[in-house]
Amino acid sequence: MKTAILPPNETSLFLAKRLIERGEVVAFPTETVYGLGANAFEDDAVRKIFSLKGRPSDNPLIVHVHESFDYSELIDGEMPYVKALKEAFLPGPLTMIYPSTNKVSGLVSCGLNTLAIRVPSSPAAQAFLRAVSLPIAAPSANLSKHVSPVTAEHVFEDFEGKIPLILDGGACLGGIESTVLDCTGEVPLLLREGLISREMIAKVAGDCKLYRLQRGEKPKSPGLSYRHYTPRCETSYYREDELTKAKDTYLKEEANGGEPYFLCRSEILPALSGMRAFDLGSTAEEMAHRLYYLLREAEKRATLLIGIEPKIEGGASGGVLNRMRRAFGAAE
Numbered sequence: 001m002k003t004a005i006l007p008p009n010e011t012s013l014f015l016a017k018r019l020i021e022r023g024e025v026v027a028f029p030t031e032t033v034y035g036l037g038a039n040a041f042e043d044d045a046v047r048k049i050f051s052l053k054g055r056p057s058d059n060p061l062i063v064h065v066h067e068s069f070d071y072s073e074l075i076d077g078e079m080p081y082v083k084a085l086k087e088a089f090l091p092g093p094l095t096m097i098y099p100s101t102n103k104v105s106g107l108v109s110c111g112l113n114t115l116a117i118r119v120p121s122s123p124a125a126q127a128f129l130r131a132v133s134l135p136i137a138a139p140s141a142n143l144s145k146h147v148s149p150v151t152a153e154h155v156f157e158d159f160e161g162k163i164p165l166i167l168d169g170g171a172c173l174g175g176i177e178s179t180v181l182d183c184t185g186e187v188p189l190l191l192r193e194g195l196i197s198r199e200m201i202a203k204v205a206g207d208c209k210l211y212r213l214q215r216g217e218k219p220k221s222p223g224l225s226y227r228h229y230t231p232r233c234e235t236s237y238y239r240e241d242e243l244t245k246a247k248d249t250y251l252k253e254e255a256n257g258g259e260p261y262f263l264c265r266s267e268i269l270p271a272l273s274g275m276r277a278f279d280l281g282s283t284a285e286e287m288a289h290r291l292y293y294l295l296r297e298a299e300k301r302a303t304l305l306i307g308i309e310p311k312i313e314g315g316a317s318g319g320v321l322n323r324m325r326r327a328f329g330a331a332e
């Protein structure tokens with residue numbers, strides 16, 4: 001199969017609609033990362049997503065809809081705090097989990113009785129979702145465990161010849177996946193941190209708990225239990241107060257004929273005295289925007305990527321640190 005990469009316009013959106021109606025899979029940009037979308041009502045279409053990605057069959061998918069899509073039939077009521085959250089953050093990088101009416105394919109939620117819904121804000125995502133006018137089940141458009149894609153080229157790297165169409169909306173502004181919030185309980189429960197932080201949610205909803213997986217427990221969000229976002233090169237990981245050790249590791253790799261790179265925040269660069277480094281920027285939002293892009297660059301150039309955990313607080317820092325630790329295999 002030939003994989004077309006087309007900017008979203010009348011012709012490509014018409015093609016996207018036809019492909020989705022035929023049960024095919026189409027990649028599309030959002031404000032967070034690129035998604036791999038299929039008609040959420042069709043078992044066979046949803047099954048294709050799992051097999052293309054090599055995704056474990058117990059890791060549920062998010063359903064994406066456009067801003068004025070009425071999804072009240074897909075969910076079985078909503079908690080009182082949901083209205084305020086929708087007004088504050090939607091459309092945007094917040095996925096909310098509701099009790100499901102099981103109208104979409106049972107494969108979407110992998111047999112759970114809940115449904116995750118996301119209303120992305122990027123104009124390209126909105127245009128695609130409006131054109132198809134169907135709920136679209138979509139995970140990030142990367143092979144399972146690989147780094148999530150933030151450009152159409154990243155999607156192409158993982159799915160060339162495997163999918164018919166990638167809608168190219170340029171680089172994603174947000175850069176890390178949406179915040180995932182379980183809205184089925186009395187208090188919203190944060191399952192995956194993202195650009196919208198726990199503090200921002202608590203301010204609007206009155207409270208917000210952060211979900212922590214207990215040892216031996218079945219995770220509420222099955223995706224949380226897998227290693228994720230991994231670049232395809234050797235990695236090691238240090239704190240900012242371990243720079244001496246990190247530099248030793250760099251020099252050893254170089255002495256062995258390798259090509260090591262650091263990945264760190266801008267403020268650390270002067271201390272690395274001319275060694276090769278990828279610059280994450282200074283704020284958590286900058287880091288979110290650059291992280292996956294740089295991890296994909298690193299795997300093309302570095303034999304060893306040495307991550308230096310940035311000292312950051314507030315805003316998107318929870319989401320950034322979570323992704324970074326998991327990319328470097330340093331998550332607790």
Ligand code: TXA
Nearest residue numbers: 032034035060061114115116139140177178221222223
């Ligand atoms: O920003 C994003 O959310 C991107 C773009 C494409 O929208 N999508 C994305 O999808 O990151 P994915 O499949 O890579 O991650 C979805 C996460 C997984 O951790 C999954 O376990 C969780 O959402 N999830 C989905 N449905 C769920 C449900 N019913 N209950 C608990 N967790 C759920």
Ligand code: MG
Nearest residue numbers: 139140148177
């Ligand atoms: Mg993913």
